[in-house]
Amino acid sequence: MxxxxxxxxxxxxxxxxxxxxxxxxxxxxxxxxxxxxxxxxxxxxxxxxxxxxxxxxxxxxxxxxxxxxxxxxxxxxxxxxxxxxxxxxxxxxxxxxxxxxxxxxxxxxxxxxxxxxxxxxxxxxxxxxxxxxxxxxxxxxxxxxxxxxxxxxxxxxxxxxxxxxxxxxxxxxxxxxxxxxxxxxxxxxxxxxxxxxxxxxxxxxxxxxxxxxxxxxxxxxxxxxxxxxxxxxxxxxxxxxxxxxxxxxxxxxxxxxxxxxxxxxxxxxxxxxxxxxxxxxxxxxxxxxxxxxxxxxxxxxxxxxxxxxxxxxxxxxxxxxxxxxxxxxxxxxxxxxxxxxxxxxxxxxxxxxxxxxxxxxxxxxxxxxxxxxxxxxxxxxxxxxxxxxxxxxxxxxxxxxxxxxxxxxxxxxxxxxxxxxxxxxxxxxxxxxxxxxxxxxxxxxxxxxxxxxxSVNRADGTPIPWSAMSGLVAATSGTVVYGVDDSFFRGNRIFEIDTSVKPASLKREIRITDPNGKIAALAAALPAAKDANAFDATDLAALVNPDGSVNLDPEGISLASAGGFWVASEGNGTVGEAARPVLSANLVFKLSAIGVIEDIIELPADVNAKQQRFGFEGIAESNGKLVVAFQRAWAGESQPRIGVYDLAAKTWQFMFYPLDAVTSPNKGWVGLSDITALGNNRFLVIERDNQGGPDARVKKLYRIDLSGVANGATLSKTLVRDVLPDLRKTNGLVVEKIEGLAVLANGDALLVNDNDGVDDNNGETWLLNLGKLNLN
Known part of the structure; x- marks a missing residue:
């Protein structure tokens, strides 16, 4: 323009x-x-x-x-x-x-x-x-x-x-x-x-x-x-x-x-x-x-x-x-x-x-x-x-x-x-x-x-409509980042955003599609006899719209080294809870550069058996491995998992992440959101509570290092930045869901919140440039 x-x-x-x-x-x-x-x-x-x-x-x-x-x-x-x-x-x-x-x-x-x-x-x-x-x-x-x-x-x-x-x-x-x-x-x-x-x-x-x-x-x-x-x-x-x-x-x-x-x-x-x-x-x-x-x-x-x-x-x-x-x-x-x-x-x-x-x-x-x-x-x-x-x-x-x-x-x-x-x-x-x-x-x-x-305009002169920005990843060079919307919009998209201008320009939408039936193919792996509340073929079918677009819950996005994207889709439902039947599992999707589903990675069956409704929130690829952050602890566990998937061996390992204590006067919970690769097995994660406005207390960025950490071990973490002061600088009520994190090639860290599709939410979306973080 x-x-x-x-x-x-x-x-x-x-x-x-x-x-x-x-x-x-x-x-x-x-x-x-x-x-x-x-x-x-x-x-x-x-x-x-x-x-x-x-x-x-x-x-x-x-x-x-x-x-x-x-x-x-x-x-x-x-x-x-x-x-x-x-x-x-x-x-x-x-x-x-x-x-x-x-x-x-x-x-x-x-x-x-x-x-x-x-x-x-x-x-x-x-x-x-x-x-x-x-x-x-x-x-x-x-x-x-x-x-x-x-x-x-x-x-x-x-x-x-x-x-x-x-x-x-x-x-x-x-x-x-x-x-x-x-x-x-x-x-x-x-x-x-x-x-x-x-x-x-x-x-x-x-x-x-x-x-x-x-x-x-x-x-x-x-x-x-x-x-x-x-x-x-x-x-x-x-x-x-x-x-x-x-x-x-x-x-x-x-x-x-x-x-x-x-x-x-x-x-x-x-x-x-x-x-x-x-x-x-x-x-x-x-x-x-x-x-x-x-x-x-x-x-x-x-x-x-x-x-x-x-x-x-x-x-x-x-x-x-x-x-x-x-x-x-x-x-x-x-x-x-x-x-x-x-x-x-x-x-x-x-x-x-x-x-x-x-x-x-x-x-x-x-x-x-x-x-x-x-x-x-x-x-x-x-x-x-x-x-x-x-x-x-x-x-x-x-x-x-x-x-x-x-x-x-x-x-x-x-x-x-x-x-x-x-x-x-x-x-x-x-x-x-x-x-x-x-x-x-x-x-x-x-x-x-x-x-x-x-956003910019589509060919018909109307703006690209967007909302519920739940994940973020930076391009390998320059100032472009990619965001993704979550389950509020049941026809999911990836957004290309140019951050070199203010406001940042959402200049392209990539619709996620499944023309090759990759989701339907998962049905063959489902057990024949299951609890009535369990994830089944009917639930799988509901994840695909008649036009081939998909009804996922993309919460994390990463660039794929082989081209295209990885998307972590949070599962829907809690195992054993009739009021919240499991309607989808936590899944990792490999997408082409134009959003076509090329492959799907599942969790091990014994891990799926512990599913809670707070699952995948972030994903990052680094050194031939995918690292996913679970938002909260699953059944029988006291801490959320960090999952590591070896792309060559096709095997999973899991560590546990020690969350901060709940300190909000309104109680609630503390959990993980996005995860970003820093190189050398180091990652930056968002840790936040589910509180906003005057009740917000935990909005932090921590660094973790997976080097030499054994399967099943508890990680240590290092505080990089408390971003609550950054959120307060907007002079509004503090937003609750900081869910997207990306580090540009020049080292600037970007943070974005999810506005819940403006559903019982005032709709504010803040893409904040935090500058260069002290990652030592």
Missing amino acids: KKSAIALAVGVALSGLLTACGGSDDDPVDVPSVSNPGKFFNRLATFAVCSQVGASCEDSTPTAAEIVAVSEDGMTLVYTNSLKGEVGFVDIGDPANPKALGRLAMGGEPTSVTVLGSHALVAVNTSQNFINASGKLVVVDIAKRTVVTEIQLGGQPDSVARSMDGKYVAVVIENERDESLGNGAPPQAPSGYLTIVDSVGAPATWKTRVVELKGLATLFPEDAEPEYVSINDDNVAVVTLQENNHIALVDLASGKVTRHFSAGAVTLNQVDLTDAPRPNIVSLTQTQANRLREPDGVTWFSKTQFATANEGDLNGGSRGFTIFNSDGTVVYDAGNTLEHLIARIGHTNDKRSDAKGNEPENVAFGRFDGTDYLFVASERSSVLAVYDMGQKNQPMFKQVLPAALAPEGVLAVPSRNLLIAASENDDRATSSTLRSALNIYQYQSAPAAYPTIQ
Whole structure:
């Protein structure tokens, strides 16, 4: 691809421009001018909401940060925690080191918050049920963190905004429907409306007015469900009615609806609309005609134009955002470009492909250093896309920012060069990586830190979709590495990645195939009579798709000295455990350079008889031998195995690896991931716990030496690097699964994490260059 000087300066921005222009990686692309090409937003800190409960975040009680506002001096964040029925306060005087300031109970479920003067205005749902709806606006003294007064709203509020001049507060009263009633569709009484609060004078004297929104929309006119509100400098409120696929403009002074119109529909091309039946493969080949936008978040960015995040609800969701004139005309629609951007950076949540895709949840606007920016938050892919709005009616993609799981509220704070996003998902009991958080970004003179990997386009102009990077190996020379995806994508591929550029360029995909029936041939070696839960011919057949691609669990990859690759596929299931029957064995596959299975190596039968569900994780070829790392100990053993297979003699030997003790406050386990050959029988291994975020403790690289070690002996290990500090430098919640390790020809060590296919995961993939390690 020919890159202009602007493209080189903008860096990551190029990916979105390629998508928007529809070019391929090998074609010249005209790159529009982008304001402030040397300035980008980068994540400065992540404030885990659990730290309000205890500084060490050892409490598993679910929390949430849904909507966030900031004090007028820009020093204190106020966020809603609906799960706990409270608002929280955070000191961002030093935004790189946010500090908990405490919580305040709201006597109901807070749904939104804004700031007016010295007060936080919190919309609180106090409804008994869907029919008996009620709510209040709670006025809070930010400095004292006390309730000043409460204003009854008469219905269930969902969004609140204040006018720039402070004269008005607009509160959306959604009165949401019961989705478990019938088919969950409207109409369901009571209908929603807009409440205007005349906010001049002391809060105790404020009065309310109701603006009726029934009868406006063509869809469900008797049941308006307003969702979000934003106010422009002329004191005109724009209100989205998501389920009605409608937008209303309300003059706050008069309390009248001055204009309303349908949000319209979009035809989406080259998107993935299929999740089930599996195998799950991101296939950007389908078309969705006349998809209702059903907008959620909305923001004015001038007196006459606003943007919507088209999340969708009932039968809609256009997977992007739209810019409207105030007369209802559409001047820009993102179409499929946001979906393509997310596929390009490995953040596609394929389990949502058959629903609403990445689900843009919210939008925000801010002017930073003279440049107007639009921020679009994707709930399902956990990113914020940043657009330069300097060219009228033509947003230009600037960059993408990672966020903790499911960003909801987005807030621009230009006075302090900050951007805040509130991520609401929190489930420590299920996964330690899921902690609700406030993401803090800073506009700075620095290159964009994320993404670290992005793919080029296929011949059809769509990006190579990728995710779940589980293994890594370096080419014998240069800066190319090869990665592999794991069992989440049941049509496995090898990826060729050029690390000489930033972000690294995933420039080729090699699909693993079995045209010669090598997997089926293993059936002849299976015993005739077996336990019903054991690995059998039916299980073998399930490892191959009708198109010849395969359903393996590649966890490790190595170059083969004879050409092509070795791939270690982790077995599925535990021997003797009915709840986890053995559906596949741990197998080593020899692949050609184009991914064709040429040979399969099995473990000895007596070792297979001990199989646990934590098997092969890494593989390396060195000196005529294959060395594989088992993740955890198998049945009757206290330590995981390091297997050594002699390629000439076709025999196995096994040593045992001494793991570090579990030290995380969330317990869990410690195991091995990748293994990399260093020469002279020395290897570098990843040792990690299954913890992320505040609970992460063990993320280390150790060196082992197999010279003279007898079969069955326990190895010794030497700490090379604790990479937990490296992972913390991303300023996010520490990723759990560091699973790929490679050493380039120049000695630089590369580390990559597995993002679990964005399944209960925020999708971040960090390809970190650790530099040259001390391997003595």
